[in-house]
Amino acid sequence: MKLTVVGGGSTYTPELVDGFARLRDTLPVAELVLVDPAADRLELIGGLSRRIFARQGHDCRVTTTTELEAGVDGADAVLLQLRVGGQAARNDDETWPLACGCVGQETTGAGGLAKALRTVPVVLDIAERVRKVSPGAWIVDFTNPVGIITRALLAHGHRAVGLCNVAIGFQRRFARLLGVPAEQITLDHAGLNHLTWVRGVRLGGRDVLPELLERHAEEFAADLRLPAGLLRDLGVVPSYYLRYYYAHDEMVRKQRTAPSxxxxxxxxxSELLALYADPALDEKPELLDRRGGAYYSEAAVALTASLLNDTGDVQVVNARNDGTLPFLADDAVIEVPARVSAAGAAPEPVEPLEPLFAGLVAHVSAYEDLALRAALHGGRRRVFDALLAHPLVGQSALAEDLTTRLLAHNRAYLDWA
Structure with missing residues (x-):
């Protein structure tokens, strides 16, 4: 089995490689290709990846290349984890919206739109090139904003599934608190990417979420930066991205006084790359846990294995709605439990979303549709429309100001601007 990681020079990659090495019985990878335009980073990441496999007694062949077609040729699956513009563009996304009193975040609000505009054309170009040389390959997208990127891929007929680590992170956390294996926990997890709520935690057919909230609401709330009383009142555990909606102004105040x-x-x-350069390092360092993406490797292995081995098991992924949430368009991309097989990811039926959650989902899904149109066709008016539709903007003067700032900071990445 041959897998290719586009964006393989990312400091995330050793987390992924660690999962491939540990979980080889689930996903027997014979060849792993890391593709990235940054040849110097590829050398470091490639060397560490070989040492991680060797430490685990895994004979996977690791190759690196800056040429996309060479890297994806013959691949069974292609994993996307790229960042157009790097951390410098992300820093912009997280700072210029603050000048307008709006949250600065790389996937939510105006910064998230900027990232989508930069990223969608690049990902679609990659996908078309993958289709030419490896038409049967699955594309697993971990590139943010996952919902919009996956929607673009599916709209253009690509074999794609979107992946986020929020659900698996909650599953593992709840399992630890309950003292049971993670495999025994299933989640009623529904919404859009970075806009989801855990409405149920099932153990042996019983919903244990009420007792988890009773015992651990303060702990959850501290991590989510939301009031514990809110979680108890809602009776759910929201994604931590909901703090940008439920506590927007507070988040803006904090962002204005802290580093991005x-x-x-x-x-x-910088610290991680220095560690990776050590030829004695043959495992992912503890510091990588602070980089984010916890359990990304386990989620990626499970999803890829199910797509390639036709297992038909249920996982939380980003997939086409097709009536699952009846108030959304069929081509909307939602994040719910889905049955994954060689045919792709088919969402399982979900309990109707409560109006408190459904209203926000419908609002953000409409924004995502407009954001995708702007990313595909360009134009200041389309950018303005998407911002005006976003629930964190919604005012014409504010949308005009944000549009001007977004275009000023992203002209180098937008050929139509």
């Missing part, structure tokens, strides 16, 4: 997450990650990456 991009600045923190850039510093972490």
């Amino acid at each position: 997450r991009a600045a923190e990650v850039a510093a972490l990456e």
